[in-house]
Amino acid sequence: MEEMTKETPLAPAENDCIIELVDLTRVFEDDGMVAVDNVNLKVKKGQFVTFLGPSGCGKTTTLRMIAGFDKPTSGKILLNGKDISALPPHKRPVNTVFQRYALFPHLNVYDNVAFGLKLKKVKVTYETENGRQFTKVEKLSKADIAEKVNRALKIVDLEGFERRSVSTLSGGQQQRVAIARAIVNEPEILLLDEPLGALDLKMRKDMQLELKEMHKKLGITFIYVTHDQEEALTMSDTIGVMKDGEIQQEGTPLDIYNEPVNAFVADFIGESNIFSGTMTGKRKVRFLNKTFDCVDDFEKNEKVDVVVRPEDVVFADEGQGQVDGTIVSSIFKGVHYEMVCKIGKTEVVAQDTLERKVGEKVSVVIRPEDIHIMAKEFTVNKYEGYITKHNTVAFGDGEFACDLTQLYENSFLDEEGYLITAEGEKLDLTDTDVEVEVGLKDIELVDVDTPEREGGAAGNIVSIIYKGDHYQVIVRTDENEEDYVCDTEYTWNENDRVSVVIPRDAIRLRLKEEVKR
Amino acid sequence: MVRAKIVSKETYVKNGGMKGIFRRSFLGIPYALFLLLFVVFPLLLIVVYAFTDENGAFTFANFVGFFSNATNVSNLFISIGIAFITTAVCLLIAYPVAYILSRFRSARSYILVLLFIAPMWINFVLRAYALREILNLLGLLGKTNFLNVIVGMVYDFLPFMILPIYTTLIRMDKSLEEASADLGGNGAVTFFKVTLPLSVPGIVSGAMMVFLPCMSCYVITDTFGNSKIPLIGKLIETMFGRASDWNMGSAIALIMLVIMFVTMILTGGFKRESTERGNAL
Numbered sequence: 001m002e003e004m005t006k007e008t009p010l011a012p013a014e015n016d017c018i019i020e021l022v023d024l025t026r027v028f029e030d031d032g033m034v035a036v037d038n039v040n041l042k043v044k045k046g047q048f049v050t051f052l053g054p055s056g057c058g059k060t061t062t063l064r065m066i067a068g069f070d071k072p073t074s075g076k077i078l079l080n081g082k083d084i085s086a087l088p089p090h091k092r093p094v095n096t097v098f099q100r101y102a103l104f105p106h107l108n109v110y111d112n113v114a115f116g117l118k119l120k121k122v123k124v125t126y127e128t129e130n131g132r133q134f135t136k137v138e139k140l141s142k143a144d145i146a147e148k149v150n151r152a153l154k155i156v157d158l159e160g161f162e163r164r165s166v167s168t169l170s171g172g173q174q175q176r177v178a179i180a181r182a183i184v185n186e187p188e189i190l191l192l193d194e195p196l197g198a199l200d201l202k203m204r205k206d207m208q209l210e211l212k213e214m215h216k217k218l219g220i221t222f223i224y225v226t227h228d229q230e231e232a233l234t235m236s237d238t239i240g241v242m243k244d245g246e247i248q249q250e251g252t253p254l255d256i257y258n259e260p261v262n263a264f265v266a267d268f269i270g271e272s273n274i275f276s277g278t279m280t281g282k283r284k285v286r287f288l289n290k291t292f293d294c295v296d297d298f299e300k301n302e303k304v305d306v307v308v309r310p311e312d313v314v315f316a317d318e319g320q321g322q323v324d325g326t327i328v329s330s331i332f333k334g335v336h337y338e339m340v341c342k343i344g345k346t347e348v349v350a351q352d353t354l355e356r357k358v359g360e361k362v363s364v365v366i367r368p369e370d371i372h373i374m375a376k377e378f379t380v381n382k383y384e385g386y387i388t389k390h391n392t393v394a395f396g397d398g399e400f401a402c403d404l405t406q407l408y409e410n411s412f413l414d415e416e417g418y419l420i421t422a423e424g425e426k427l428d429l430t431d432t433d434v435e436v437e438v439g440l441k442d443i444e445l446v447d448v449d450t451p452e453r454e455g456g457a458a459g460n461i462v463s464i465i466y467k468g469d470h471y472q473v474i475v476r477t478d479e480n481e482e483d484y485v486c487d488t489e490y491t492w493n494e495n496d497r498v499s500v501v502i503p504r505d506a507i508r509l510r511l512k513e514e515v516k517r
Numbered sequence: 518m519v520r521a522k523i524v525s526k527e528t529y530v531k532n533g534g535m536k537g538i539f540r541r542s543f544l545g546i547p548y549a550l551f552l553l554l555f556v557v558f559p560l561l562l563i564v565v566y567a568f569t570d571e572n573g574a575f576t577f578a579n580f581v582g583f584f585s586n587a588t589n590v591s592n593l594f595i596s597i598g599i600a601f602i603t604t605a606v607c608l609l610i611a612y613p614v615a616y617i618l619s620r621f622r623s624a625r626s627y628i629l630v631l632l633f634i635a636p637m638w639i640n641f642v643l644r645a646y647a648l649r650e651i652l653n654l655l656g657l658l659g660k661t662n663f664l665n666v667i668v669g670m671v672y673d674f675l676p677f678m679i680l681p682i683y684t685t686l687i688r689m690d691k692s693l694e695e696a697s698a699d700l701g702g703n704g705a706v707t708f709f710k711v712t713l714p715l716s717v718p719g720i721v722s723g724a725m726m727v728f729l730p731c732m733s734c735y736v737i738t739d740t741f742g743n744s745k746i747p748l749i750g751k752l753i754e755t756m757f758g759r760a761s762d763w764n765m766g767s768a769i770a771l772i773m774l775v776i777m778f779v780t781m782i783l784t785g786g787f788k789r790e791s792t793e794r795g796n797a798l
Contacts, residue, residue: 090699100690
């Protein structure tokens with residue numbers, strides 16, 4: 001594809017950023033959902049960039065905004081330094097490979113691929129006999145189109161399929177037509193929206209390599225969207241891990257795998273052990289009831305999340321390593337064994353080619369550089385609420401019984417339920433705004449249908465992260481999408497409907513401002 | 518306690534005794550009877566009448582008589598002409614309506630669609646008379662017979678054109694239009710190169726639902742055309758009624774049937790190809 005590289009001249013080094021997202025935000029009007037929240041990203045020319053995240057994280061919406069199908073609520077999309085966010089899709093020099101291919105069913109393979117070329121206009125410079133030059137804007141000639149289409153079909157290995165109806169093609173062949181249809185226009189950026197999602201595993205693996213190969217050959221920028229972490233790690237130069245409309249981490253596959261910035265990224269990118277730990281000194285962290293040396297520096301006594309990849313957990317004979325435990329499960333996974341070692345109440349997952357039998361006593365060794373420490377994202381649930389009648393407080397889409405006497409020292413409640421301060425003043429706190437704090441361990445989740453255990457709020461479980469000896473579960477309410485983050489030992493499933501029960505004394509209140517008396 | 522070991526397992530078939538007495542195909546008997554009585558038998562009757570004279574002897578005279586009468590032939594062409602114009606006008610009105618309706622994404626669009634098809638549920642004669650009164654008020658009744666007939670036909674058949682087009686349009690994969698825009702197609706290009714070709718199946722079935730009934734819908738020509746516009750359907754009515762020439766009436770009915778059948782095959786062949794392409798989605 002000589003010509004393709006020729007037409008996109010290499011930009012000078014200081015201006016090698018082809019696309020830049022600036023404070024990009026998209027709020028859906030009908031339900032007010034923030035799909036993309038203040039995303040900032042620079043993409044270098046010729047790179048293979050991947051947006052990676054679970055469904056609903058905003059990755060596809062971001063891609064659709066770059067393509068022009070979706071308008072940003074605020075923020076800018078700069079292409080070569082120029083804001084293109086107001087341009088309609090047909091005027092943008094980008095092409096998209098759609099999730100379900102979106103091939104035109106009424107056209108054959110050739111006409112599908114030629115669709116964009118037939119609409120293209122080029123400036124042609126002519127010279128008259130007396131040497132004068134003039135330019136004309138005209139359509140591509142039939143021969144030019146045929147040549148380009150054939151070349152694109154050759155790249156995707158579909159020569160001889162020109163006259164075939166797209167409905168007679170297999171999924172993988174349709175995928176190739178979709179790619180040919182996009183690259184034949186020689187776009188500056190190729191956008192790919194989960195292009196391999198509909199293919200079976202083997203075909204997907206083959207196409208991953210082919211796409212990577214194509215990226216090298218064409219030299220154009222690829223922006224790729226996927227929820228498959230392995231796909232992202234295999235293909236990308238840069239990965240942006242997204243969650244809830246925000247980019248959690250941006251970096252090379254190696255960086256993201258080895259140095260995840262938070263528990264979400266660690267959990268999403270590959271398997272990992274996530275433990276709750278505490279910094280006990282300079283480059284020393286305590287978890288698994290043992291102090292380990294590490295290479296990250298955090299404040300002393302800070303609560304942290306400790307991430308250790310299963311392949312970095314090494315077993316030694318009992319008493320020979322840092323902390324002892326017992327193997328409770330061992331599964332052969334083809335190349336390695338996946339083993340679980342129980343240390344106290346905590347489980348540690350390890351991968352090794354050497355098997356340790358179930359029941360065997362072992363000792364765990366973790367090298368300091370394999371211990372990744374991240375600031376604990378979440379230590380307490382905070383809400384804004386207000387006091388309702390009868391000593392209850394409303395927050396987080398619910399209403400809970402609480403102890404109001406904590407608001408004033410030495411106060412107590414009279415028989416009617418009014419608060420009497422130490423000075424003997426009677427206060428009516430109804431509708432008073434308060435700040436509410438609830439500890440992660442203080443929240444109890446019960447099945448919504450459990451009789452007589454009606455919680456103050458109800459919602460669906462939206463996330464579960466295993467942290468060695470407990471699960472960190474996030475419950476999201478329906479109405480205002482308030483989150484309750486709680487640590488629990490019980491196993492729940494995503495999308496389970498649960499009631500949130502908080503004991504009266506576990507709700508900590510603080511007045512937002514001094515109450516007017 | 519003795520634990521038994523399973524030696525072999527066989528599926529126990531309970532309906533063994535029923536074999537030979539009841540078959541699923543027996544359920545079709547009532548429908549077959551119905552078809553025989555009310556479709557096949559009347560059709561055969563028409564064929565028999567069409568090829569016989571009043572004494573019951575075999576003859577082609579009915580057909581020869583129909584085609585040798587210039588008025589009859591011109592009536593046939595007028596019927597086809599009116600059906601054609603009605604279909605064209607319906608299509609011109611229905612397509613933009615269906616297109617706009619299909620673009621509304623909210624729940625309100627259902628109400629709009631409902632408003633357009635609601636007339637289908639009101640008695641046809643009642644609607645015709647209501648429109649007639651309006652034309653009367655405007656002073657058009659009895660003056661512009663041909664125009665009135667077209668207005669009446671379009672008013673009556675419009676919903677049958679809107680609905681199939683609307684259905685094809687809302688079922689169309691929206692990403693196809695996005696793909697067209699992505700490849701550089703502006704609004705007009707996207708419409709003429711993607712949306713319109715892909716909605717052809719809807720247009721064909723709409724056209725068939727309008728064109729064929731139009732040719733014989735003489736109630737409308739009677740109501741709006743001052744009975745001055747002769748439709749082939751009217752002729753059949755006269756033959757079976759006032760003229761009591763059942764043989765001629767059957768012959769004309771058979772000619773109509775053949776015309777409809779040929780139209781169906783022509784458009785049907787077209788339609789099958791387009792839906793096949795549509796299935797590629």
